[in-house]
Amino acid sequence: MTLDCVAAIKAHHSSACAGDAEAVHQIRVAITRLRAAVAFFAPIVADAEWLRLKKEIAWLNGPLGAARDSDVVMEYARRKRYRAWSQRMIGEQPDQRQVRNHRRLVRCLRSARTQRLVAAMARWIRQGAWLERYRRRQDAETLQSYCAGELNRWRERLLRKGRHLKTLGASRRHRLRIKAKHFRYMLEALTETVAPWSRGEFHGLHRPAKRLQRALGDMRDLERFAGLASGSPQVENGKRGRKYPPGYRNRREKMFDAAIAAYRDLKHAGAC
Numbered sequence: 140m141t142l143d144c145v146a147a148i149k150a151h152h153s154s155a156c157a158g159d160a161e162a163v164h165q166i167r168v169a170i171t172r173l174r175a176a177v178a179f180f181a182p183i184v185a186d187a188e189w190l191r192l193k194k195e196i197a198w199l200n201g202p203l204g205a206a207r208d209s210d211v212v213m214e215y216a217r218r219k220r221y222r223a224w225s226q227r228m229i230g231e232q233p234d235q236r237q238v239r240n241h242r243r244l245v246r247c248l249r250s251a252r253t254q255r256l257v258a259a260m261a262r263w264i265r266q267g268a269w270l271e272r273y274r275r276r277q278d279a280e281t282l283q284s285y286c287a288g289e290l291n292r293w294r295e296r297l298l299r300k301g302r303h304l305k306t307l308g309a310s311r312r313h314r315l316r317i318k319a320k321h322f323r324y325m326l327e328a329l330t331e332t333v334a335p336w337s338r339g340e341f342h343g344l345h346r347p348a349k350r351l352q353r354a355l356g357d358m359r360d361l362e363r364f365a366g367l368a369s370g371s372p373q374v375e376n377g378k379r380g381r382k383y384p385p386g387y388r389n390r391r392e393k394m395f396d397a398a399i400a401a402y403r404d405l406k407h408a409g410a411c
Contacts, residue, residue, distance in 0.1 A: 140328045141264045144173040148257055156245050160210040163244065167203050170196060173260070175321035176328060179289055184269040192263060195256045202244040208363065209237035215364040221384050228368040228382070286329055287411040293322045294344065294410065301351070301402050305395065309362065316355035323348040343408040350401035358394040361387070 147169035154162035174196065177184055216225040216233045225233070247253055263269075300315050301307075307315065326345045365383050 141173055141176055144169040145257060145261045152248060156248050158241055163203060163206050167207055170200055171320060172324045175324045179325050183272050186269055188263050188267060192260055199247060199253060202247045205240040206244040209240045211360045212364050213237050224384050232367060291410045297322055298406055304399055304402055312355055313359060316352055319348050319352040323352055347401045347404035347408060351398055354394050354398035354401060358391060361391060
């Protein structure tokens, strides 16, 4: 599972350096999956070396996140529905930011620091001191019991944090989205690594977690795009521009409704 994450980073490295938005996204997904796996098995695997790697991963994730956010904003700006509004209210800002962020990312990806990080991650996964602790708890019954307990704890945390979803501010919604993403990724990973469980058994939890993550992510992307507009409406040819993109409020409300529905389904799904 974790070695697959390192392999994905290597596989998409060249394409990301060439400006491929999907490759940048896949590297971010690989890093998030790796961090989720370590967080899930933290009592067994977390050690001093991981803490050092975690800091280096955070350094790399900064330019990766900025480049990904720029790509998403540009995707919004190019949509037929938003194209005229974007040109009037935002102008060339998204293009300039995308170029700047991708140049910064390329410098990071091609640096010796990133090469050392990827090699260190692979070495820690294959030869880290955590392996001995993991082997002592490797029997199927103990592992399955641990995973079920952690999944239930993560689910309860998700439900607790999202209890007042309708009134959560942007930063707390973002943290909830990250937790939903980690929960989803671990459900996917465990269907491949813990033999007694199948995807069907996790379907009732996985589907609402994925929907919750995506609804909150779409809302964050739309809000970021709308936030690029100037504070006051612009006037062009005697017509006052709209501060928000066309259909913004209705679209945002639908995303909120989708997130709340996913939250309710996750709550009703029950524990593992």
